[in-house]
Amino acid sequence: MTKAKPASGLRSENQPLDAIDSALLRALDAEARLPLSELSRRVGLSAPSVAERIRRMETSGVLTGFTVETDARALGYAIRALVRIRPLPGKMHLVEQLIQEMPAIVECDRITGDDPFLARLVARSVEEMDKALDALSGHAVTSTAVIKGQSVKRRLPPL
Amino acid sequence: MTKAKPASGLRSENQPLDAIDSALLRALDAEARLPLSELSRRVGLSAPSVAERIRRMETSGVLTGFTVETDARALGYAIRALVRIRPLPGKMHLVEQLIQEMPAIVECDRITGDDPFLARLVARSVEEMDKALDALSGHAVTSTAVIKGQSVKRRLPPL
DNA sequence: CATGAAACAACACTAAG
Protein backbone atom coordinates (compact mmCIF):
# COMPACT_ATOMS: atom_id res chain seq x y z
CA MET A 1 0.00 0.00 0.00
CA THR A 2 1.60 3.16 -1.04
CA LYS A 3 -1.09 5.46 0.18
CA ALA A 4 -1.75 5.30 3.85
CA LYS A 5 -3.96 8.30 3.90
CA PRO A 6 -6.35 7.86 6.76
CA ALA A 7 -9.46 9.35 5.32
CA SER A 8 -10.79 9.84 8.75
CA GLY A 9 -13.65 7.69 7.80
CA LEU A 10 -16.96 9.20 7.26
CA ARG A 11 -18.26 12.11 5.37
CA SER A 12 -21.63 13.49 6.15
CA GLU A 13 -23.94 13.33 3.21
CA ASN A 14 -25.64 16.65 3.35
CA GLN A 15 -22.63 18.66 4.28
CA PRO A 16 -21.83 21.18 1.57
CA LEU A 17 -18.38 20.09 0.54
CA ASP A 18 -15.48 18.36 2.17
CA ALA A 19 -11.86 19.01 1.31
CA ILE A 20 -11.78 16.37 -1.41
CA ASP A 21 -14.88 17.67 -3.14
CA SER A 22 -13.40 21.14 -3.06
CA ALA A 23 -10.20 19.89 -4.62
CA LEU A 24 -12.14 18.13 -7.34
CA LEU A 25 -14.18 21.22 -8.05
CA ARG A 26 -11.08 23.37 -8.31
CA ALA A 27 -9.35 20.88 -10.56
CA LEU A 28 -12.36 20.63 -12.84
CA ASP A 29 -12.76 24.39 -12.86
CA ALA A 30 -9.26 24.68 -14.24
CA GLU A 31 -9.52 21.75 -16.62
CA ALA A 32 -12.96 20.23 -16.93
CA ARG A 33 -11.87 17.42 -19.22
CA LEU A 34 -9.34 15.92 -16.83
CA PRO A 35 -9.80 12.15 -16.84
CA LEU A 36 -11.13 10.54 -13.70
CA SER A 37 -7.89 8.61 -13.47
CA GLU A 38 -5.91 11.83 -13.19
CA LEU A 39 -8.35 13.31 -10.73
CA SER A 40 -8.18 10.20 -8.61
CA ARG A 41 -4.40 10.47 -8.50
CA ARG A 42 -4.57 14.07 -7.35
CA VAL A 43 -6.99 13.54 -4.53
CA GLY A 44 -5.75 10.11 -3.50
CA LEU A 45 -8.98 8.26 -4.13
CA SER A 46 -9.95 5.55 -6.57
CA ALA A 47 -11.53 6.45 -9.85
CA PRO A 48 -14.97 5.06 -8.97
CA SER A 49 -15.03 7.11 -5.80
CA VAL A 50 -14.17 10.24 -7.70
CA ALA A 51 -16.85 9.52 -10.28
CA GLU A 52 -19.40 9.06 -7.56
CA ARG A 53 -18.41 12.30 -5.84
CA ILE A 54 -18.75 14.22 -9.07
CA ARG A 55 -22.10 12.66 -9.74
CA ARG A 56 -23.21 13.57 -6.25
CA MET A 57 -22.17 17.18 -6.68
CA GLU A 58 -24.19 17.29 -9.87
CA THR A 59 -27.20 15.74 -8.19
CA SER A 60 -27.02 18.07 -5.23
CA GLY A 61 -26.96 21.04 -7.56
CA VAL A 62 -23.53 22.33 -6.64
CA LEU A 63 -22.08 21.38 -9.98
CA THR A 64 -24.55 22.49 -12.62
CA GLY A 65 -22.64 21.66 -15.74
CA PHE A 66 -19.48 21.31 -17.76
CA THR A 67 -18.85 23.92 -20.38
CA VAL A 68 -16.27 25.73 -22.46
CA GLU A 69 -14.78 29.19 -22.28
CA THR A 70 -14.46 31.01 -25.56
CA ASP A 71 -12.73 34.23 -26.55
CA ALA A 72 -15.26 36.61 -28.08
CA ARG A 73 -12.49 38.54 -29.78
CA ALA A 74 -11.17 35.43 -31.50
CA LEU A 75 -14.71 34.80 -32.69
CA GLY A 76 -14.72 38.17 -34.39
CA TYR A 77 -16.47 40.17 -31.69
CA ALA A 78 -14.21 43.15 -31.15
CA ILE A 79 -16.67 44.86 -28.83
CA ARG A 80 -17.89 43.64 -25.51
CA ALA A 81 -20.08 45.89 -23.42
CA LEU A 82 -22.19 45.98 -20.29
CA VAL A 83 -25.59 47.53 -20.85
CA ARG A 84 -27.90 48.75 -18.12
CA ILE A 85 -31.47 48.57 -19.33
CA ARG A 86 -34.43 50.45 -17.88
CA PRO A 87 -37.72 49.56 -19.56
CA LEU A 88 -40.21 52.35 -20.06
CA PRO A 89 -43.30 52.18 -17.85
CA GLY A 90 -45.36 49.12 -18.59
CA LYS A 91 -42.77 47.61 -20.89
CA MET A 92 -40.88 45.48 -18.40
CA HIS A 93 -42.06 42.17 -19.74
CA LEU A 94 -41.76 43.11 -23.37
CA VAL A 95 -38.21 44.30 -22.86
CA GLU A 96 -37.23 41.09 -21.11
CA GLN A 97 -38.56 39.13 -24.06
CA LEU A 98 -36.66 41.29 -26.50
CA ILE A 99 -33.48 40.85 -24.49
CA GLN A 100 -33.83 37.10 -24.56
CA GLU A 101 -34.24 37.15 -28.31
CA MET A 102 -31.21 39.31 -28.99
CA PRO A 103 -28.35 37.02 -29.96
CA ALA A 104 -25.84 39.77 -29.23
CA ILE A 105 -26.71 39.53 -25.55
CA VAL A 106 -24.78 36.65 -24.08
CA GLU A 107 -25.85 37.10 -20.47
CA CYS A 108 -28.34 39.21 -18.53
CA ASP A 109 -29.07 39.57 -14.83
CA ARG A 110 -32.15 41.04 -13.22
CA ILE A 111 -31.02 43.36 -10.49
CA THR A 112 -32.24 45.78 -7.87
CA GLY A 113 -31.95 49.52 -8.41
CA ASP A 114 -33.02 51.97 -11.07
CA ASP A 115 -32.03 49.77 -13.97
CA PRO A 116 -33.68 46.36 -13.70
CA PHE A 117 -31.42 44.61 -16.19
CA LEU A 118 -27.72 44.41 -16.73
CA ALA A 119 -26.76 42.66 -19.93
CA ARG A 120 -23.49 41.54 -21.39
CA LEU A 121 -23.35 42.17 -25.11
CA VAL A 122 -20.96 41.35 -27.91
CA ALA A 123 -20.66 42.95 -31.33
CA ARG A 124 -18.29 42.98 -34.27
CA SER A 125 -18.18 46.78 -34.25
CA VAL A 126 -19.67 49.78 -32.53
CA GLU A 127 -22.07 50.12 -35.42
CA GLU A 128 -23.28 46.59 -34.93
CA MET A 129 -23.63 47.25 -31.22
CA ASP A 130 -25.77 50.30 -31.84
CA LYS A 131 -27.84 48.41 -34.32
CA ALA A 132 -28.44 45.64 -31.81
CA LEU A 133 -29.52 48.12 -29.16
CA ASP A 134 -31.96 49.70 -31.62
CA ALA A 135 -34.17 46.70 -30.97
CA LEU A 136 -34.87 48.24 -27.57
CA SER A 137 -35.38 51.83 -28.66
CA GLY A 138 -38.86 53.01 -27.90
CA HIS A 139 -39.17 50.41 -25.15
CA ALA A 140 -36.27 51.07 -22.82
CA VAL A 141 -33.49 53.46 -21.90
CA THR A 142 -30.03 51.97 -22.08
CA SER A 143 -26.65 52.93 -20.67
CA THR A 144 -23.70 51.25 -22.28
CA ALA A 145 -20.22 50.79 -20.86
CA VAL A 146 -17.65 49.23 -23.13
CA ILE A 147 -15.44 46.59 -21.56
CA LYS A 148 -11.78 47.56 -21.67
CA GLY A 149 -10.42 44.47 -20.00
CA GLN A 150 -10.79 42.04 -17.17
CA SER A 151 -9.41 42.66 -13.69
CA VAL A 152 -10.64 39.35 -12.35
CA LYS A 153 -11.28 36.41 -14.60
CA ARG A 154 -14.29 34.30 -13.69
CA ARG A 155 -13.29 32.18 -10.72
CA LEU A 156 -14.84 29.99 -8.08
CA PRO A 157 -16.06 31.49 -4.82
CA PRO A 158 -14.23 30.34 -1.71
CA LEU A 159 -14.97 26.68 -1.00
CA MET B 1 4.28 11.18 -51.11
CA THR B 2 0.98 12.83 -50.90
CA LYS B 3 0.18 16.03 -52.60
CA ALA B 4 -0.52 19.06 -50.59
CA LYS B 5 -4.08 19.60 -49.66
CA PRO B 6 -6.04 22.38 -51.28
CA ALA B 7 -4.77 25.82 -50.55
CA SER B 8 -7.26 26.27 -47.76
CA GLY B 9 -5.82 23.54 -45.61
CA LEU B 10 -5.26 26.00 -42.84
CA ARG B 11 -7.96 28.25 -41.54
CA SER B 12 -7.07 31.79 -40.78
CA GLU B 13 -7.60 32.83 -37.22
CA ASN B 14 -9.72 35.72 -38.35
CA GLN B 15 -11.99 33.62 -40.43
CA PRO B 16 -15.29 32.52 -38.99
CA LEU B 17 -15.67 28.93 -37.98
CA ASP B 18 -17.18 26.52 -40.42
CA ALA B 19 -20.43 24.73 -39.70
CA ILE B 20 -18.75 21.72 -38.13
CA ASP B 21 -16.59 23.75 -35.77
CA SER B 22 -19.67 25.69 -34.73
CA ALA B 23 -21.55 22.50 -34.03
CA LEU B 24 -18.67 21.20 -31.95
CA LEU B 25 -18.46 24.41 -29.98
CA ARG B 26 -22.17 24.35 -29.27
CA ALA B 27 -22.09 20.73 -28.24
CA LEU B 28 -19.15 21.30 -25.93
CA ASP B 29 -20.75 24.42 -24.51
CA ALA B 30 -23.71 22.32 -23.47
CA GLU B 31 -21.70 19.33 -22.28
CA ALA B 32 -17.97 19.82 -22.21
CA ARG B 33 -17.17 16.28 -21.20
CA LEU B 34 -18.77 14.62 -24.18
CA PRO B 35 -16.43 11.97 -25.51
CA LEU B 36 -14.82 12.53 -28.87
CA SER B 37 -16.61 9.45 -30.11
CA GLU B 38 -19.99 10.98 -29.35
CA LEU B 39 -18.99 14.31 -30.85
CA SER B 40 -17.82 12.57 -33.98
CA ARG B 41 -21.17 10.83 -34.30
CA ARG B 42 -23.03 14.10 -34.02
CA VAL B 43 -21.05 15.97 -36.63
CA GLY B 44 -20.54 13.01 -38.94
CA LEU B 45 -16.75 13.00 -38.80
CA SER B 46 -14.23 10.56 -37.45
CA ALA B 47 -12.93 10.93 -33.94
CA PRO B 48 -9.38 11.96 -34.90
CA SER B 49 -10.74 14.71 -37.09
CA VAL B 50 -12.86 16.01 -34.28
CA ALA B 51 -9.90 15.91 -31.92
CA GLU B 52 -7.81 17.89 -34.36
CA ARG B 53 -10.52 20.48 -34.84
CA ILE B 54 -10.85 20.98 -31.12
CA ARG B 55 -7.09 21.27 -30.74
CA ARG B 56 -7.03 23.81 -33.54
CA MET B 57 -9.73 25.90 -31.94
CA GLU B 58 -7.73 25.88 -28.74
CA THR B 59 -4.54 26.85 -30.55
CA SER B 60 -6.22 29.63 -32.47
CA GLY B 61 -7.55 31.08 -29.24
CA VAL B 62 -11.23 30.60 -29.96
CA LEU B 63 -11.61 27.91 -27.35
CA THR B 64 -9.81 29.12 -24.26
CA GLY B 65 -10.66 26.41 -21.82
CA PHE B 66 -12.92 23.76 -20.38
CA THR B 67 -14.53 24.52 -17.07
CA VAL B 68 -17.46 23.84 -14.77
CA GLU B 69 -20.54 25.81 -13.90
CA THR B 70 -21.44 25.90 -10.25
CA ASP B 71 -24.47 27.18 -8.40
CA ALA B 72 -23.42 29.79 -5.87
CA ARG B 73 -26.59 29.25 -3.90
CA ALA B 74 -25.93 25.55 -3.54
CA LEU B 75 -22.49 26.46 -2.27
CA GLY B 76 -24.03 28.51 0.50
CA TYR B 77 -23.83 31.92 -1.14
CA ALA B 78 -27.34 33.29 -0.82
CA ILE B 79 -26.34 36.72 -2.10
CA ARG B 80 -25.01 37.59 -5.51
CA ALA B 81 -24.49 41.20 -6.42
CA LEU B 82 -23.05 43.46 -9.08
CA VAL B 83 -20.88 46.20 -7.66
CA ARG B 84 -19.80 49.31 -9.52
CA ILE B 85 -16.54 50.55 -8.10
CA ARG B 86 -15.11 54.05 -8.47
CA PRO B 87 -11.67 54.41 -6.90
CA LEU B 88 -10.89 57.70 -5.18
CA PRO B 89 -8.40 59.92 -6.98
CA GLY B 90 -5.00 58.30 -7.19
CA LYS B 91 -6.21 54.98 -5.85
CA MET B 92 -7.00 53.24 -9.11
CA HIS B 93 -4.17 50.77 -8.93
CA LEU B 94 -4.54 50.07 -5.23
CA VAL B 95 -8.23 49.38 -5.66
CA GLU B 96 -7.62 47.00 -8.51
CA GLN B 97 -5.18 45.08 -6.35
CA LEU B 98 -7.67 44.93 -3.50
CA ILE B 99 -10.36 43.69 -5.84
CA GLN B 100 -8.15 40.92 -7.09
CA GLU B 101 -7.44 39.82 -3.54
CA MET B 102 -11.06 39.73 -2.44
CA PRO B 103 -12.24 36.15 -2.65
CA ALA B 104 -15.88 37.27 -2.60
CA ILE B 105 -15.37 38.85 -6.01
CA VAL B 106 -15.70 36.12 -8.60
CA GLU B 107 -15.39 38.31 -11.69
CA CYS B 108 -14.54 41.92 -12.48
CA ASP B 109 -14.47 43.90 -15.72
CA ARG B 110 -12.73 47.18 -16.37
CA ILE B 111 -15.17 49.40 -18.20
CA THR B 112 -15.61 52.87 -19.64
CA GLY B 113 -17.70 55.46 -17.85
CA ASP B 114 -17.77 56.97 -14.40
CA ASP B 115 -17.20 53.72 -12.58
CA PRO B 116 -14.10 51.97 -13.88
CA PHE B 117 -14.88 48.54 -12.43
CA LEU B 118 -17.89 46.33 -12.37
CA ALA B 119 -17.49 43.33 -10.12
CA ARG B 120 -19.59 40.26 -9.50
CA LEU B 121 -19.66 39.36 -5.84
CA VAL B 122 -20.98 36.47 -3.78
CA ALA B 123 -21.72 36.38 -0.05
CA ARG B 124 -23.48 34.14 2.44
CA SER B 125 -25.50 37.06 3.75
CA VAL B 126 -25.93 40.79 3.37
CA GLU B 127 -23.76 41.26 6.44
CA GLU B 128 -20.98 39.27 4.85
CA MET B 129 -21.38 41.28 1.67
CA ASP B 130 -21.04 44.55 3.54
CA LYS B 131 -18.05 43.25 5.40
CA ALA B 132 -16.38 42.28 2.15
CA LEU B 133 -16.98 45.70 0.68
CA ASP B 134 -15.45 47.31 3.77
CA ALA B 135 -12.11 46.31 2.34
CA LEU B 136 -12.62 49.08 -0.21
CA SER B 137 -13.91 51.77 2.13
CA GLY B 138 -11.60 54.73 2.19
CA HIS B 139 -10.29 53.83 -1.24
CA ALA B 140 -13.34 53.73 -3.47
CA VAL B 141 -17.03 54.50 -3.77
CA THR B 142 -19.20 51.50 -4.47
CA SER B 143 -22.74 51.06 -5.79
CA THR B 144 -24.24 47.67 -5.18
CA ALA B 145 -27.11 46.05 -7.03
CA VAL B 146 -28.30 42.70 -5.73
CA ILE B 147 -29.01 40.08 -8.35
CA LYS B 148 -32.63 38.93 -8.28
CA GLY B 149 -32.39 36.43 -11.06
CA GLN B 150 -31.13 35.72 -14.53
CA SER B 151 -32.96 36.74 -17.66
CA VAL B 152 -30.36 35.25 -19.96
CA LYS B 153 -28.09 32.47 -18.86
CA ARG B 154 -24.55 32.70 -20.12
CA ARG B 155 -24.59 31.57 -23.73
CA LEU B 156 -22.42 31.60 -26.80
CA PRO B 157 -22.49 34.54 -29.18
CA PRO B 158 -23.81 33.80 -32.67
CA LEU B 159 -21.40 31.57 -34.53
C1' DC C 1 -21.97 3.37 4.19
C1' DA C 2 -18.12 4.84 1.52
C1' DT C 3 -14.23 3.04 -0.53
C1' DG C 4 -11.06 -0.08 -3.20
C1' DA C 5 -9.98 -3.89 -6.65
C1' DA C 6 -10.56 -6.45 -10.68
C1' DA C 7 -13.24 -7.33 -15.07
C1' DC C 8 -15.00 -5.75 -19.21
C1' DA C 9 -16.42 -2.26 -22.52
C1' DA C 10 -15.60 2.15 -24.40
C1' DC C 11 -12.55 5.52 -25.55
C1' DA C 12 -8.29 8.33 -27.18
C1' DC C 13 -4.22 8.34 -29.62
C1' DT C 14 -0.87 7.21 -33.30
C1' DA C 15 0.33 5.71 -37.64
C1' DA C 16 -0.59 4.90 -42.33
C1' DG C 17 -3.38 5.44 -46.33
Added chain:
DNA sequence: CTTAGTGTTGTTTCATG
Protein backbone atom coordinates in the same frame (compact mmCIF):
# COMPACT_ATOMS: atom_id res chain seq x y z
C1' DC D 1 -10.26 12.99 -43.53
C1' DT D 2 -10.66 7.90 -42.79
C1' DT D 3 -9.51 3.31 -41.19
C1' DA D 4 -7.06 0.10 -38.19
C1' DG D 5 -4.19 -1.18 -34.18
C1' DT D 6 -2.61 -0.23 -29.40
C1' DG D 7 -2.71 1.52 -24.87
C1' DT D 8 -5.58 4.09 -21.62
C1' DT D 9 -9.73 5.29 -19.54
C1' DG D 10 -14.47 4.76 -17.72
C1' DT D 11 -17.78 1.79 -15.69
C1' DT D 12 -19.80 -1.97 -13.37
C1' DT D 13 -19.73 -5.55 -10.01
C1' DC D 14 -18.32 -7.29 -5.96
C1' DA D 15 -15.71 -7.54 -1.65
C1' DT D 16 -13.97 -4.97 2.48
C1' DG D 17 -13.13 -1.96 6.78
